[in-house]
Every structure is written in structure tokens, then in C-alpha cells.
Amino acid sequence: MAKIIVVTSGKGGVGKTTTSAAISMGLALSGKKTVVIDFDIGLRNLDLIMDCERRVVFDFVNVIQGDASLNQALIKDKRCEKLFILPASQTRDKDALTKEGVEKILNELSETFDYIICDSPAGIEHGAQMALYFADEAIVVTNPEVSSVRDSDRILGILQSKSRRAEQGSSVKEHLLITRYDTARAAKGEMLSVTDIVDILAVPLLGVIPESSSVLTASNQGTPVILDLKSNAGQAYADAIRRFEGEDLEMRFIKPVKKGILSRVFG
Amino acid sequence: MSIFDRFRVKENTSANIARERLQIVVAHQRNKDKQPSYLPQLQREILAVIKKFVDVDMDDVAVDISQENMTSILEVNVTLPS
């Protein structure tokens, strides 16, 4: 039985796809057979972040509609043999994802995978609801910014009322992941701090990913940033994986680095 | 293009990698947007016919329709097992 994890946020552009790529690669590298599914129907992008855009033949909707088998649609990652990608369809048909169709595919994947990561689209409409409905656990991605935190709270409400687990009287396990955290600005009081966000949302903190230029470089090349262990964002994602697996690690990258005289001049 | 741009294009920066990857994806996407909706069905039926004679997979049959001036070209590419 696989564990189904949705990566969701409500607000767009906060780092769900970046996180889905990093988390799925991280779990796969730790030996878990993992599949990451792009639920952003019509706006496929996970394939670019995972560098498999040229290998997409069939997609999620093709499988739901019976035009291809799961094996035909799953793309095996070139860097990690435990990792598979199921790309989104580019159809404009919003109702292409049916609850029954999604359930059937998740059940089939559940038989052979340890983890199923669902990369949710932005918003709280159909696509986002399909991505979270079957989840066992949720990673709620939040930026230190008022609208993002409020939208995360909306999504938490939906997880607690409209997910399968909620309907069955149990609950989805929630994790908070703060991304694009700018330590310097938070220290100056220009941005919400980690403590502020955790206090407001009251969800256990899985990690804090710093704002980092390495994320753009990684997406340019189609390398999930977790593979760049020289970058602080890559290390922060690696820490989040270890916490997810139960380790108790101190949060890094939440205090501003003291700049030396040279970087003060050149940085 | 200035002389500096010329130098920059040659470098294998991550932005250059991104540009090349995007050129391919966008060209493909624009082409797909224009394709008729019967294409998947056509592909399935062509595959079914070929399967009667040789053992091929869905992956081995590519069906594309492209436009050139006033004519549409149907392109079927089949990779046969060796």
C-alpha cells in the first residue's frame, strides 16, 4: 500500500512543483519506490522541472480514458531508478479528471509504489480538489506573505472537510513547508517570520526552504534542486525528507548569515 | 545583436540550456494545439492494424498531422522490431 501525499497551497506560484520534484526525488533516493503525478491539467510543467519533457508520450488523462496503460504513460527517471513521473495532460477539458478515474489509477499505483506524490494545481477548484481528495498526508507549501498564508489556511480547511479521509471520519496528516524564505528580510521585520507562520497556521513544520537562486538554475536544467547539495535550498529539502522520515533535526537557514567584509563589498 | 551577445550565446549557461529545452517544447506544443481531435483514435486504429502483422507497441507508432501551405500532411512513423 502506497502512502499518498498531496503537495498543495491554494495560492499559485509558491513552489508546489519545485517541492514535488524535490520531495519525490528525495524519497526515491532514500530507496522508496516513488511516483510523482502532475495534476495541473492543461498547464503541464513538472516534466520540465524533472527534465523529461521530451519523453512524454502518454499522460494522466490518456490513462484515465483508457487510451494508454499506466506502464506506457509512466516515465522512468534517468537519475534514480526508483522514481517515476506521470505527466499531466495538456487538454483544455477541465472535467477530464474524474474522481473514479483518479481513484482507479491511484489504486493501481498503490500496488507497486511506496509513495505517490500529487503535485496540485493552484486554486481550490476541481483540479486542486482531485489532487487532495485521496491524500493520506498533505504538504502545505506557504510563502512568508499574507495572501499565501491565508490561502494555506483555506486549503487546510478543505483538507479537513472535503478529502476522502475527512468524509470517512479520519484526517489527513498535515505538514507545513515554508518556501522562498528570505532570512534577512524576516530578521528586519519586513517579512513574516517562521514563528509567525507556524503560530497562525498551527501545523507541524516540515521545513523551511530559503529563497535561493539555485532554484532557478535547477529548473533551467531540469534538475530537482535537492540534487544540488551545494545549495542551501537543496540541503533544506534534504533535511525536510529526513524529518518526514521521522528524524528530529534542527531547522537550518532560518537566521540571516553574517556577511564577512568581502561579501559585504561584493555580494 | 551586439558583439557581447555573440559571446554569451556560445556559453553553456543554465539559461541557454533552458532556452534550448523550451524551443523544442513550445514548437511541439503549438503543433499539438492545431491537431484534430480524432488523432488519438486514428493512432489506436493504425496500431491495431499493424499489430495484426508485427508485434509493435503504442510507443512504436507516431502519428502526426502538419500543415504546409494549402495541404495537410499525415505522417505515420512506425518503428519495427529488429
Ligand SMILES: Nc1ncnc2c1ncn2[C@@H]1O[C@H](COP(=O)(O)OP(=O)(O)OP(=O)(O)O)[C@@H](O)[C@H]1O
Ligand atoms: N526556494 C525558492 N527560491 C527561489 N525561487 C523559488 C523557490 N521555490 C520556488 N521558486 C520559484 O518560484 C516560481 C514558482 O515555483 P513553482 O512552479 O514550483 O510554484 P507552483 O506553486 O508549482 O506554481 P503553480 O501554482 O503555478 O503550479 C518558480 O519560478 C520557481 O523557480
Ligand SMILES: [Mg+2]
Ligand atoms: Mg505547479
